[in-house]
Amino acid sequence: MSSDVAIKVSALDKCYHVYDKPQDRLKQSLLPRIHRLLGRQEKLYHRDFWAVRNVSFEIPKGKTIGIIGQNGSGKSTLLQMICGTLTPSSGTIETKGRVAALLELGSGFNPDFSGRDNVYMNAALLGLEKSEIDARFDQIIQFADIGKFIDEPIKSYSSGMMVRLAFSVQAQIDPDILIVDEALSVGDAKFQAKCFERLRQLKENGTSILLVTHSSEQIVTHCDSAILLERGEVLEQGDPKMVVNRYYDVLFGKDQHAIAVPTSAPTKSSTPKSNTHHLSVDSDLFSARQGYNPYEYRWGDKSAEILDFHTECDGIEYPLSVKTGKTITLQLTVKFFKKLINPIFGLTVKTKEGVTLYGSNSELLNIGSMREIGEINSTVMLSANIQANLAPGDYFVSLGIATRDGETITPHDRRYDSIHFAVEPPEPFFGLVQMNLSIEHVVRLDQ
């Protein structure tokens, strides 16, 4: 393994034997030997279940890799093998340096011992001498911030307190590799922010981090690259935004619903009167408009298509940038190729890093007129306004048309990150959102 790689996983497999009936397990342990003795052909009483199959990746030193996937996709199995608490069926794992892991909540803690004793035991397991633990102890309890509970037995802790202490120990021992499973989602928002700040510091100091999460936001915000697991296999690997988009496909059904629909060649559009901006009503002119992002990610079953859009702000059409706080008017045309009942129109605004800042849809806003559209071969125009209460920067708008049948949402046309706009400030501030701080009084009180 090259010196700038912290973890190298090659062709890793974990196969479980699954028995349909409990007695099959007994048969499997006894009968093959008897069959062998009798010279008969062996019969298998189990099925193979591949929890992890042929997984390979490398984590360079000082990088953060995110692992995302649906429940049961093999994330925990993979982490347990990397941590050495589970033996792979085949494949190899190479790690360099001290590995700290925050896996299942409270694992590694003895419930009858106090927090203080557990800190010492835990840190000793991670290879620290008593003097090294003494030197870090104050830092650890300060970070965990669980007050007098440090001298209470762990069994009296809430799950949030347990994760605070566990994270503190793992993060304060300056590991070379830190593995964090879903555990952080247990802590409250303030503690999570503190943990991510600590992860940032560790990364700056060269720690390589493997972060498992269901949160696409955490993947795009904190990871240098990502891996999408599905049924134990790597479905996508690389740029976090691309991996997260693919994860949405898996979650919301592109893989089940996608039907290739030939894109019709642009034809001359007829424009009804109300369509003052001459938006296309029958062919896809979306990509010809200023502000269109050629790297949009588009999918859906194409029962309806978003054909065209128009933006306006302060009297400027298709503005490339708008001032903080200004209202952007968006119009778009949608054509229905099938009859759709109660179509839902949705809009999301994201940062260029992929963090969702705002999202809503016609169902959440209870827009009654949406219930009157959806006739086959009809085209509708939607008008919407959004206020750019945003910090200066680059933003992307995602649009979508879907329908709902109970809990199931069928995406017909999703155009992720399809429109780009920049925000420029009227007055300087920092952060993501304009919250209009006004300083009302500044009065000297000592005179």
Ligand SMILES: Nc1ncnc2c1ncn2[C@@H]1O[C@H](COP(=O)(O)OP(=O)(O)OP(=O)(O)O)[C@@H](O)[C@H]1O
């Ligand atoms: N001992 C076992 N015997 C058989 N199957 C197992 C065993 N342990 C785990 N599995 C199966 O392996 C698959 C992967 O499980 P794993 O816990 O790694 O998924 P995960 O992605 O971490 O899920 P979650 O997001 O719900 O934590 C699951 O289908 C699970 O049922």
